Amino acid sequence: MLDDTRAGGVRPADCTLVIPAYNEERRIRSLLEDVSGFRGKLVFVCDGTDATAEIVGTFAEAHPSLSIRCLAFPARLGKGGGVVAGMEAAATPFVGYMDADGSTALSEMERLFDRLATADGAIGSRWVPGSVIPVRQGFRRRVESRLFNLMVRSLFGLDYRDTQCGAKAFRKDALEEVLSSIRSTGFEFDVELLWRLRRNGYRVEEVPITWENRDESKVMTSDAKAMLMGMLRLRFG
Numbered sequence: 001m002l003d004d005t006r007a008g009g010v011r012p013a014d015c016t017l018v019i020p021a022y023n024e025e026r027r028i029r030s031l032l033e034d035v036s037g038f039r040g041k042l043v044f045v046c047d048g049t050d051a052t053a054e055i056v057g058t059f060a061e062a063h064p065s066l067s068i069r070c071l072a073f074p075a076r077l078g079k080g081g082g083v084v085a086g087m088e089a090a091a092t093p094f095v096g097y098m099d100a101d102g103s104t105a106l107s108e109m110e111r112l113f114d115r116l117a118t119a120d121g122a123i124g125s126r127w128v129p130g131s132v133i134p135v136r137q138g139f140r141r142r143v144e145s146r147l148f149n150l151m152v153r154s155l156f157g158l159d160y161r162d163t164q165c166g167a168k169a170f171r172k173d174a175l176e177e178v179l180s181s182i183r184s185t186g187f188e189f190d191v192e193l194l195w196r197l198r199r200n201g202y203r204v205e206e207v208p209i210t211w212e213n214r215d216e217s218k219v220m221t222s223d224a225k226a227m228l229m230g231m232l233r234l235r236f237g
């Protein structure tokens with residue numbers, strides 16, 4: 001990223017990175033270490049029943065030089081609900097989000113923020129030339145991912161190859177125009193956000209990314225069904 005003294009670009013201090021975290025006590029410590037080099041602001045949105053919020057709070061107290069905010073909710077918000085809560089709390093011109101599972105390195109997020117010097121949004125993509133996936137995903141997940149993106153393309157006319165990669169960054173002014181219209185709280189949130197931004201004329205770039213597969217997923221069959229139903233409601237409701 002640009003250092004803090006250069007004008008006209010994306011300064012780290014102008015960026016907020018939102019991390020939705022649902023029952024992530026097993027993975028959150030290593031994620032905290034990974035993102036502790038971030039020179040912008042960090043907002044964790046923790047819900048669920050485990051000690052994720054306490055772990056984040058303790059880490060923040062032990063690292064007063066970092067800007068870490070932890071929003072804790074007793075009930076599950078959904079991935080989309082969590083990201084929206086974090087975005088609304090962010091007060092910087094650039095806001096990004098990434099998964100808590102460490103599948104995207106901080107340096108990858110910083111590359112996405114840098115793109116906001118010229119684009120309204122930048123989304124990490126596992127399926128464009130130049131992307132790197134050191135540990136290959138299982139056959140089933142790869143097929144599901146491709147079918148899902150075909151469906152997104154035909155339902156919403158979005159020509160992205162990968163709407164579901166967890167790493168994304170946007171200009172806050174663009175987000176402000178669409179956030180209040182967002183209805184999705186689950187995993188379909190990413191599609192709705194990109195759809196609304198496109199309908200409002202914003203330009204979001206798809207950027208090749210290095211993405212490390214992590215096995216543990218919170219996406220249950222019921223979440224996948226809810227995601228599909230949510231998308232159909234959004235498109236035809």
Ligand SMILES: Nc1nc2c(ncn2[C@@H]2O[C@H](COP(=O)(O)OP(=O)(O)O[C@H]3O[C@H](CO)[C@@H](O)[C@H](O)[C@@H]3O)[C@@H](O)[C@H]2O)c(=O)[nH]1
Pocket residue numbers: 019020021022023024045046047076077078079082083098099100101164165166167187190216217218219
């Ligand atoms: N706050 C909050 N966060 C949540 C919730 N549900 C999931 N998350 C967070 O959302 C992120 C992604 O969830 P994972 O459990 O890691 O699922 P995944 O299968 O690895 O997710 C992949 O597929 C999703 C669906 O397409 C994608 O949304 C996600 O970005 C990623 O690519 C994690 O940081 C997880 O803690 C929730 O109810 N509340």
